[in-house]
Amino acid sequence: MKDRKLLMIPGPIEFEPAVLAALGMPTTSHIAPDFIEVFGQVLERMREVFLAPEGQPFVVAGSGTFAMDLAGANLIETGDRALVVNTGYFGDRYGDLLSRYGAEVAHLRAPVGGRPALRAVEEALEARAYKLMTVTHVDTSTGVVTDIEALGEIARVHDVLLVVDGVCSIAGQELQMDAWGVDVALTASQKAIGTPPGLALMMASPRAMDAFWARKTPVSNYYADWGNWLPIMEAYEAREPSYFGTPAVNLITALNVSLGLILREGMQASFSRHIRISEACKAAIEALGMTQVPIAPELAAATMTAPRFPKGVDGRALLAAIKAAGVVVAGGLHPEIKGKYFRIGHMGAVSQGDVLATVGAVETALAELDYQFEKGVGLAAAMAVLAT
Numbered sequence: 001m002k003d004r005k006l007l008m009i010p011g012p013i014e015f016e017p018a019v020l021a022a023l024g025m026p027t028t029s030h031i032a033p034d035f036i037e038v039f040g041q042v043l044e045r046m047r048e049v050f051l052a053p054e055g056q057p058f059v060v061a062g063s064g065t066f067a068m069d070l071a072g073a074n075l076i077e078t079g080d081r082a083l084v085v086n087t088g089y090f091g092d093r094y095g096d097l098l099s100r101y102g103a104e105v106a107h108l109r110a111p112v113g114g115r116p117a118l119r120a121v122e123e124a125l126e127a128r129a130y131k132l133m134t135v136t137h138v139d140t141s142t143g144v145v146t147d148i149e150a151l152g153e154i155a156r157v158h159d160v161l162l163v164v165d166g167v168c169s170i171a172g173q174e175l176q177m178d179a180w181g182v183d184v185a186l187t188a189s190q191k192a193i194g195t196p197p198g199l200a201l202m203m204a205s206p207r208a209m210d211a212f213w214a215r216k217t218p219v220s221n222y223y224a225d226w227g228n229w230l231p232i233m234e235a236y237e238a239r240e241p242s243y244f245g246t247p248a249v250n251l252i253t254a255l256n257v258s259l260g261l262i263l264r265e266g267m268q269a270s271f272s273r274h275i276r277i278s279e280a281c282k283a284a285i286e287a288l289g290m291t292q293v294p295i296a297p298e299l300a301a302a303t304m305t306a307p308r309f310p311k312g313v314d315g316r317a318l319l320a321a322i323k324a325a326g327v328v329v330a331g332g333l334h335p336e337i338k339g340k341y342f343r344i345g346h347m348g349a350v351s352q353g354d355v356l357a358t359v360g361a362v363e364t365a366l367a368e369l370d371y372q373f374e375k376g377v378g379l380a381a382a383m384a385v386l387a388t
């Protein structure tokens with residue numbers, strides 16, 4: 001009997017066998033012609049996945065937090081004002097990060113499970129001038145999705161750089177970087193991009209590059225300095241050898257396979273698949289009598305679901321029972337509600353079978369804990385969505 005569990009957390013996700021196979025290939029020199037071609041393809045494919053034909057891609061070893069740093073370190077100088085449109089844990093993190101680089105940070109917050117109103121964002125930008133605004137597209141601590149298209153429009157009207165933390169969204173939840181006026185979009189390899197952890201991926205708009213070139217002071221973070229990495233990215237795209245810091249050869253080779261699979265499915269098809277799977281999962285949770293952290297259905301992300309534990313059910317015992325039934329889900333992350341909810345990730349290579357297996361494990365676990373519900377009602381609700 002295989003003891004492998006299905007990993008359904010908001011990153012790392014389950015990876016495609018072809019991606020994992022690429023990871024195990026013999027490591028070559030970072031200037032071997034084959035690897036130069038692979039890295040060049042990665043950069044070209046990133047523009048397609050980010051829907052950013054005008055963007056400048058950066059791929060640097062590091063986690064998603066380093067991708068956030070790659071944007072913050074290069075766009076902030078001491079005294080610059082930054083507005084954080086805050087929907088949870090990762091908004092707090094972005095504020096902390098920017099203040100390390102000397103930014104004067106203002107947070108626009110909403111109650112847990114909500115998001116700041118667009119009007120409130122406009123009022124904040126009307127009241128004071130900001131250089132930069134950060135938004136978490138999908139906050140992994142709440143499962144709340146923000147309206148990047150509308151925020152992009154507002155950013156353009158107020159001439160503020162829009163930085164989108166898309167670590168829990170890009171390649172799963174629709175993000176049209178160029179069309180929506182986003183200046184920096186960033187993610188990490190282990191989320192919907194579908195490659196094991198270790199790569200920070202970032203895309204900068206021409207406006208963001210101009211803001212970088214207009215800096216008056218040097219970037220205080222040596223490893224993150226775009227000035228060090230831009231010539232490297234340009235060289236790989238031109239299929240020329242170069243060196244600043246050794247690239248993660250195997251991870252980049254695996255990333256190329258993963259980006260190829262994403263583009264073979266097609267961006268719109270992938271976004272639609274994520275919506276269907278998300279709706280199936282959310283329908284099941286609702287049918288099982290559980291509420292969710294996002295306070296309205298239109299605020300709920302397509303890449304994850306954040307159910308609150310039902311009344312009378314011990315959260316820790318439920319998570320253990322779900323795991324015993326073969327599926328790993330994640331506990332709470334938002335400090336205000338940490339012990340009251342759990343998180344199911346459904347992004348990247350996730351299939352209909354995965355979501356049904358997850359709902360089945362949740363039902364099995366609920367039944368074991370003597371929660372009263374009609375057996376099978378969650379699975380039936382999920383299957384009804386998947387059948388449409």
Ligand SMILES: *Cc1c(COP(=O)(O)O)cnc(C)c1O
Binds near residue numbers: 063064065090138165
């Ligand atoms: C996972 C995540 C991060 C952090 O990524 P790490 O790879 O863990 O550093 C940042 N923002 C969001 C929205 C995330 O989901």
